[in-house]
Structures are given as C-alpha cells and as structure tokens.
Amino acid sequence: MTGAREEPIDSAARAFLAGAGLHAPEAEAAATPLEGGSDRSFARIRAGGRSAVLLSQAPGREVDSFIDVGRFLRRSGVDVPEIYAFDRERGFVLMEDVGDLHLEDELARSPVETAARRYRQAVGILAAFQTGVTDAMVREGLLAERIFDERALLGETDYFVREFIDGFCRIRVPSGWERERRLVAAALAAEPPVFMHRDFQSRNLLIAEDRLRVVDFQTAHRGPGLYDAASLLKDAYHPVPAPLRRSLVEELHGLLRERGSRTGEGIDEYYGKFVLAGIQRNLQALAAFAKLGLRKGKRRFLDSIPPGLALLEEGIAERGDLPALAAMAAAIRSRIEDGLMKGT
Numbered sequence: 001m002t003g004a005r006e007e008p009i010d011s012a013a014r015a016f017l018a019g020a021g022l023h024a025p026e027a028e029a030a031a032t033p034l035e036g037g038s039d040r041s042f043a044r045i046r047a048g049g050r051s052a053v054l055l056s057q058a059p060g061r062e063v064d065s066f067i068d069v070g071r072f073l074r075r076s077g078v079d080v081p082e083i084y085a086f087d088r089e090r091g092f093v094l095m096e097d098v099g100d101l102h103l104e105d106e107l108a109r110s111p112v113e114t115a116a117r118r119y120r121q122a123v124g125i126l127a128a129f130q131t132g133v134t135d136a137m138v139r140e141g142l143l144a145e146r147i148f149d150e151r152a153l154l155g156e157t158d159y160f161v162r163e164f165i166d167g168f169c170r171i172r173v174p175s176g177w178e179r180e181r182r183l184v185a186a187a188l189a190a191e192p193p194v195f196m197h198r199d200f201q202s203r204n205l206l207i208a209e210d211r212l213r214v215v216d217f218q219t220a221h222r223g224p225g226l227y228d229a230a231s232l233l234k235d236a237y238h239p240v241p242a243p244l245r246r247s248l249v250e251e252l253h254g255l256l257r258e259r260g261s262r263t264g265e266g267i268d269e270y271y272g273k274f275v276l277a278g279i280q281r282n283l284q285a286l287a288a289f290a291k292l293g294l295r296k297g298k299r300r301f302l303d304s305i306p307p308g309l310a311l312l313e314e315g316i317a318e319r320g321d322l323p324a325l326a327a328m329a330a331a332i333r334s335r336i337e338d339g340l341m342k343g344t
Contacts, residue, residue: 148223176324191224236308
C-alpha cells in the first residue's frame with residue numbers, strides 16, 4: 001500500500017480513534033489514504049506522536065476474519081501487524097504501521113543475493129505456516145469451516161473462464177479443459193490441509209526493521225500449502241528465476257521434513273505437485289488481473305498479465321501432460337501478439 005493525499009475522516013472513525021487513544025482533531029489533519037488492490041479502505045493516522053493504520057470496511061465476515069486471523073497469527077509468533085483496537089459492528093480496525101516497503105519494491109532494486117535472502121525468509125514463514133501454525137490452528141479450531149477443497153479450486157478456474165477467457169480474451173475453451181482443470185483441482189485437494197494464507201505474494205509482504213511482515217491474511221483457509229508456495233514463487237509481480245525457484249522449493253521441502261512433515265515424499269514428487277499448484281495459482285491470478293484492470297478500473301493490474309501468462313506457459317511446459325491447457329495458453333499468447341493488450 002502506498003500513500004496519497006491527506007483527507008478528512010468521518011465522525012464515526014474519529015469516535016473510534018478517540019476511543020483507541022488517537023484523538024480526532026490531531027488525527028483528522030494527518031489521515032493519508034493508502035492504495036491497494038482491494039475494496040477496503042486503509043489510512044495512515046498520525047497523532048500524538050504515534051503512527052498507525054486504520055482499516056475501514058463494511059461489517060461482516062471479512063473484517064471479522066481480519067481480526068480473528070490477525071490476532072491468531074500474532075499469538076502464533078508470525079510477524080503480522082499488531083492490532084491495537086477494533087470495532088466489529090462498525091468495521092474498524094486500528095493496527096501497527098509497518099511502513100510502505102513491499103517485498104516487490106525491494107526485489108526490483110536489489111542484487112540477486114539480497115533477493116535470495118528475502119525469499120529464504122519468506123520460505124521460513126511458509127514452513128512455520130505449515131507446521132507450528134497449523135498445529136495451533138487445529139488446537140484452536142480456527143478456520144474449521146473455511147476449507148480450500150476441490151470445490152473451491154474449481155471455483156477459481158470457473159472464475160478464470162468468466163473473467164479472463166470470456167471477459168478479456170474472448171476465445172473458446174478448448175476440448176479437454178474440463179478434464180484437465182479437474183485433474184489439477186483433485187491433485188491439490190488431496191494435499192494435507194494446513195494453514196493457508198491464500199495470497200502469499202510479494203505485495204502482501206512488507207519489510208520493516210529488516211523483517212518480513214505478513215499482511216492481507218483475512219482470506220486464510222485450511223488448504224494445500226503448495227498453493228502459498230506457488231503464490232510466492234510463481235508471482236507475476238516479481239517472477240523468480242527458475243534455478244532460484246527450484247532451490248527455494250527444495251529448501252521448503254527440507255524444512256518441512258526436518259519438522260516432521262512430508263517425510264514420505266521425495267523432492268521430485270513434491271516439485272511436481274508444486275508445478276500443478278503454480279498452474280492453478282496463475283490461472284486465478286490472470287482472472288484477478290483482468291477483473292481489477294477492466295471491471296474495477298485499476299488498469300495497472302493489466303501490466304501483470306504478460307508475466308502471468310509466461311509463468312503459466314512455463315508450468316504447462318514443465319508438466320508436459322496438459323494438452324488442453326497448452327492449447328489455451330497458445331491461443332491467449334496469439335491474442336496478445338495480435339494486439340489484445342493495446343486495445344484494453
């Protein structure tokens with residue numbers, strides 16, 4: 001999230017901030033909206049020598065999840081912003097300000113050695129999610145009704161067809177698509193369910209005090225941990241070179257085995273499943289880029305379609321056994337080469 005112009009805040013937010021110790025007259029003059037990809041509203045609040053971030057959104061399941069998952073992760077030792085105060089009924093959350101430096105931003109200007117160090121830090125977080133955090137999740141009964149199962153995975157590929165194939169590319173779905181998307185979904189649904197962030201990519205990792213801070217965790221589920229690994233390492237915002245990606249997947253596999261997970265599975269089998277997770281994730285991401293860019297008017301997201309397609313093509317080629325997906329990717333590539341992006 002990045003800052004913009006200062007704006008006044010409304011009376012309900014001022015009352016909430018006053019109750020949290022940030023009094024309205026001071027806060028109102030220094031409320032700076034922060035930009036992101038969601039429909040939620042964030043503002044940086046500076047008052048009384050303090051800086052914090054205010055989340056405002058409609059009351060309901062999403063803000064409740066933000067509060068509950070955020071507090072759980074904090075208790076579990078994950079570096080997430082501390083939640084100072086909240087009001088579920090009015091949809092307000094006041095939290096720690098962890099700055100504006102996204103992992104994506106640092107990666108764009110860092111040498112390979114720095115990038116590798118940051119990715120290793122992120123892989124360490126994934127290993128924690130899939131072991132100790134998962135154990136705590138099960139003990140506390142968190143996310144027991146939010147399972148990223150085969151139905152949810154198929155919902156993502158329905159979303160891909162609706163937003164990207166029909167809404168953006170306007171091409172036909174090839175014969176064999178249904179069988180292959182179900183194959184991918186079934187393989188991932190068979191994975192042991194662990195704590196799954198669901199959008200663990202470089203714009204949802206901030207850097208503060210030389211540590212990675214995890215944000216946007218409100219859509220967490222119980223689901224396949226490889227989906228989070230693919231979100232990070234098959235990320236269209238900052239694609240990871242293939243040799244580094246392979247070594248990071250191997251490192252994650254090793255960390256999990258050290259902690260008693262994935263002990264009966266060799267690295268080649270694990271990596272093959274990671275490639276499937278990458279295909280699933282890239283299909284979802286392409287749909288999101290099209291929806292945000294066209295229907296939400298956030299056109300900067302369209303810039304991520306070419307690298308997202310390249311990652312999808314790479315994964316399909318690595319597998320070598322998904323001809324319908326290969327035909328679909330080739331048709332998308334042809335549309336882009338014919339000037340699709342120029343007309344959007």
